[in-house]
Amino acid sequence: MASSCCSTSPVAKSHLGDGLASAPATVDPAHHARKSPTGDRAELLVVGRIVTNDPSMPSAEAMAVSGGAIIGIGTRAEMDGLVGPSTTTLAPDGIILPGLVDPHMHIWTSLLNLTWTDLSHHKCPKFDDVLATVRATAAQTPKGQWVMGKAFDPSLYPGEPIVTRALLDQASPDNPVLIMNASGHFFYANSAAFAAANVTDTTPDPPGGKFGRVDGKLDGSIGEPPAMLMMIAALPKPTPQDIAAGVNEILMAAARRGVTSVREAATGSIAGMGEYTLLHQLNGLRRLPVRVSTAQFSVVSGKSPKEVAADWAAAGVTPFSGDEMVRADAWKVVTDGSNQGRSGYFLQPYLGEESGGKADWTPEGLREVLGVGLDAGWQLMVHTNGDAAVEFALTALEELLPGRGATDLRHRFEHASFTTDDQLRRMAIAGISPSFLMNHVYYWGAAFRDTILGPERANRLDRVASAYAAGLRPSLHSDYNVTDIDPMLSARTAVLRNLEADGSILNPAECATPEQALAAITTHAAWQIHADDRGSLSVGKRADFAVASDDPWSSDPQSWPDISFHATYIDGSPAYEG
Numbered sequence: 001m002a003s004s005c006c007s008t009s010p011v012a013k014s015h016l017g018d019g020l021a022s023a024p025a026t027v028d029p030a031h032h033a034r035k036s037p038t039g040d041r042a043e044l045l046v047v048g049r050i051v052t053n054d055p056s057m058p059s060a061e062a063m064a065v066s067g068g069a070i071i072g073i074g075t076r077a078e079m080d081g082l083v084g085p086s087t088t089t090l091a092p093d094g095i096i097l098p099g100l101v102d103p104h105m106h107i108w109t110s111l112l113n114l115t116w117t118d119l120s121h122h123k124c125p126k127f128d129d130v131l132a133t134v135r136a137t138a139a140q141t142p143k144g145q146w147v148m149g150k151a152f153d154p155s156l157y158p159g160e161p162i163v164t165r166a167l168l169d170q171a172s173p174d175n176p177v178l179i180m181n182a183s184g185h186f187f188y189a190n191s192a193a194f195a196a197a198n199v200t201d202t203t204p205d206p207p208g209g210k211f212g213r214v215d216g217k218l219d220g221s222i223g224e225p226p227a228m229l230m231m232i233a234a235l236p237k238p239t240p241q242d243i244a245a246g247v248n249e250i251l252m253a254a255a256r257r258g259v260t261s262v263r264e265a266a267t268g269s270i271a272g273m274g275e276y277t278l279l280h281q282l283n284g285l286r287r288l289p290v291r292v293s294t295a296q297f298s299v300v301s302g303k304s305p306k307e308v309a310a311d312w313a314a315a316g317v318t319p320f321s322g323d324e325m326v327r328a329d330a331w332k333v334v335t336d337g338s339n340q341g342r343s344g345y346f347l348q349p350y351l352g353e354e355s356g357g358k359a360d361w362t363p364e365g366l367r368e369v370l371g372v373g374l375d376a377g378w379q380l381m382v383h384t385n386g387d388a389a390v391e392f393a394l395t396a397l398e399e400l401l402p403g404r405g406a407t408d409l410r411h412r413f414e415h416a417s418f419t420t421d422d423q424l425r426r427m428a429i430a431g432i433s434p435s436f437l438m439n440h441v442y443y444w445g446a447a448f449r450d451t452i453l454g455p456e457r458a459n460r461l462d463r464v465a466s467a468y469a470a471g472l473r474p475s476l477h478s479d480y481n482v483t484d485i486d487p488m489l490s491a492r493t494a495v496l497r498n499l500e501a502d503g504s505i506l507n508p509a510e511c512a513t514p515e516q517a518l519a520a521i522t523t524h525a526a527w528q529i530h531a532d533d534r535g536s537l538s539v540g541k542r543a544d545f546a547v548a549s550d551d552p553w554s555s556d557p558q559s560w561p562d563i564s565f566h567a568t569y570i571d572g573s574p575a576y577e578g
């Protein structure tokens with residue numbers, strides 16, 4: 001578990017922008033992913049235990065591949081006619097599964113704190129562990145150099161204080177310390193960090209940001225991006241080499257979990273178009289280990305949505321442009337914040353508060369930014385976390401969608417964490433499918449139930465069973481680095497709805513069947529990223545597959561996260577080998 005989602009990340013152009021400056025201004029796709037089939041003979045014959053995820057033929061012994069596509073699948077004997085003298089044979093040591101799909105993760109926001117010390121509840125089960133980890137890290141860091149921590153989540157330490165400047169001064173008197181809250185909305189700093197950033201007790205709060213103060217003195221908390229950026233500006237900046245290595249590391253982390261396709265869910269939110277063009281540039285140097293579908297971020301400070309859309313179009317980034325490895329597919333709009341950070345937008349107040357949060361847009365503003373995306377032909381990818389945010393975006397789209405934009409764009413609500421029956425029904429009518437951050441249940445389910453929302457609302461978290469019952473095609477995602485990329489863990493949580501905190505089950509009525517959960521990390525996730533040629537193994541689909549230690553379709557969901565992946569292949573050629 002780590003940072004935050006979507007627009008909530010405080011990373012900035014000022015931080016990554018220098019490193020991305022060398023990325024070209026326009027897109028030059030590498031075009032090396034898809035080759036034309038070379039006649040009726042296979043270049044590659046994959047033999048072994050193949051689990052297809054195709055109901056018409058659930059298992060196979062052999063799969064023939066040409067031009068990166070599957071040209072035959074069935075028994076070994078049935079493939080004989082497709083084998084020629086130049087066919088190479090691959091017999092992997094493991095079970096061959098379709099490559100998994102993570103339809104919502106973040107490369108660029110994750111890059112900011114990729115190397116920061118992990119202060120998550122997972123690594124620091126007690127509040128004192130957080131301070132002990134900061135102390136130990138500072139002790140190993142040369143005097144004066146930054147100590148940076150991520151994923152500190154006060155919502156998981158009920159009754160404990162929030163870290164303060166004084167506590168951090170004690171833990172690290174000689175090194176500047178900056179810790180990011182797991183929601184991504186807050187930093188915590190010590191005195192040395194404030195000094196390095198030239199922020200003093202008398203520094204005015206920037207518009208939209210806040211430096212916490214007690215009796216006029218900085219207390220260490222820093223809220224929301226405008227203030228957080230003032231701290232980020234003082235951090236050491238990554239080099240282009242650091243950025244390239246970081247992108248590769250993030251995508252390899254996905255590949256290690258059997259993933260062959262991801263959706264980058266806020267492309268351009270940090271350093272603008274350089275994010276998209278750098279992916280193409282890196283892919284041109286060496287094929288990326290995972291296919292990346294991008295969701296173009298709709299907000300740039302100081303520009304109207306129309307101007308942002310025009311900028312993307314002027315750079316040649318239009319719907320479904322790019323290539324088979326890096327393709328621009330969606331228009332990203334964020335309507336509220338983080339539920340565990342109490343900035344999600346709810347119909348009823350948070351426990352202990354009088355407010356249920358607020359939307360990031362006025363109704364007119366939301367209609368404008370969504371309408372601009374529709375008019376440009378984009379799939380809409382709309383972050384809606386609380387039930388009021390779902391209502392807000394759904395109401396806008398019920399008005400906008402009829403007769404506007406292309407059909408079959410497969411618009412999505414991201415997280416759709418808390419929904420009512422009525423909302424799910426209306427989403428099905430409007431053609432909007434949900435993508436659930438499923439491990440909200442596993443990691444934060446107890447916090448939602450006990451301290452943030454109460455049991456009735458907590459039961460309505462991530463309603464996979466109800467989404468299916470409403471006729472929707474849900475997917476599951478990591479929102480990396482909010483949670484680690486691990487589709488098998490997400491799928492297990494969808495089936496079991498077990499809570500990490502106490503092992504209890506959060507509303508068994510919403511448990512998915514194993515087949516539903518697995519569809520949500522394969523075919524449905526692929527459908528949601530407009531990758532109908534992936535998610536299962538059948539003739540005509542891409543030869544994107546993973547080699548696994550077990551078959552999830554025939555094994556106990558409890559054991560799914562224990563499945564290891566030895567290798568992944570994209571278009572039949574190795575993408576990751578463990």
Ligand SMILES: [Zn+2]
Binds near residue numbers: 006104265
């Ligand atoms: Zn996100």
